[in-house]
Amino acid sequence: MTKPLIGLTTYQSANAENLPASSLLQAYSDAILSVGGLPVLIPLSFVDKPAELANLVELMDGLVFTGGGDIDPQRYGGTDHELSTGVDSGRDSLELLLFELLVERRKPLLGICRGMQLMNVALGGDLYTDLSTQRPGSLKHDHDPDRPRTHIAHGVTLSAEGKLFQIIEDKTIPVNSLHHQGIHRLASGMLVQGLAEDGSIEAVELVDYPFCIGVQWHPEWLMDQNASRKIFKALVDSAGGDHG
Numbered sequence: 001m002t003k004p005l006i007g008l009t010t011y012q013s014a015n016a017e018n019l020p021a022s023s024l025l026q027a028y029s030d031a032i033l034s035v036g037g038l039p040v041l042i043p044l045s046f047v048d049k050p051a052e053l054a055n056l057v058e059l060m061d062g063l064v065f066t067g068g069g070d071i072d073p074q075r076y077g078g079t080d081h082e083l084s085t086g087v088d089s090g091r092d093s094l095e096l097l098l099f100e101l102l103v104e105r106r107k108p109l110l111g112i113c114r115g116m117q118l119m120n121v122a123l124g125g126d127l128y129t130d131l132s133t134q135r136p137g138s139l140k141h142d143h144d145p146d147r148p149r150t151h152i153a154h155g156v157t158l159s160a161e162g163k164l165f166q167i168i169e170d171k172t173i174p175v176n177s178l179h180h181q182g183i184h185r186l187a188s189g190m191l192v193q194g195l196a197e198d199g200s201i202e203a204v205e206l207v208d209y210p211f212c213i214g215v216q217w218h219p220e221w222l223m224d225q226n227a228s229r230k231i232f233k234a235l236v237d238s239a240g241g242d243h244g
């Protein structure tokens with residue numbers, strides 16, 4: 001039996017000679033492999049090749065929109081912020097087109113951190129460009145470089161009505177937190193499926209869709225937790241034809 005092919009978005013980097021590269025931390029591909037999927041990295045070379053990208057999408061069974069730098073605020077009518085980092089208009093363009101192509105074909109999607117935000121922007125929602133300065137009372141959500149990425153930052157309470165609760169089978173889960181932006185105005189067609197203790201949106205789901213879930217934390221770093229494994233396993237199972 002052929003294993004599901006799962007695309008993984010990448011980000012722009014450079015080698016020691018300052019030559020451009022498309023990169024991704026290995027934790028994502030390790031997570032997909034560990035639950036029976038075949039990870040395929042999508043290079044930024046596709047940014048100006050929509051026909052070739054569409055051909056690749058036909059081959060993929062599902063996709064993960066990975067974490068990374070901030071989405072250009074011009075994409076959602078926001079304003080630049082002094083704490084914005086890693087803005088890459090090319091990556092934004094590629095991923096917005098990927099979202100459109102995957103949704104047209106109703107293929108399974110998982111958005112992680114930036115990936116969840118990207119899905120919200122793609123559907124017409126917007127973001128806080130910085131939670132700490134624009135959302136009074138927010139917890140510290142941004143990455144602390146003195147702590148490992150596995151550090152548990154806070155809990156998330158899931159909606160008992162959502163697909164994510166059905167997957168994880170637990171209403172409250174501990175998560176890590178590596179972001180400084182977050183969903184402000186939720187896009188039409190999206191439902192909130194998880195909230196942090198400060199009320200910020202931590203999980204969403206696209207309604208009337210086989211599998212389209214976004215999480216604001218990074219489950220790829222928490223694969224020793226049953227909840228994280230269940231998220232990736234549900235994506236791979238859906239990509240393999242098990243839509244639940």
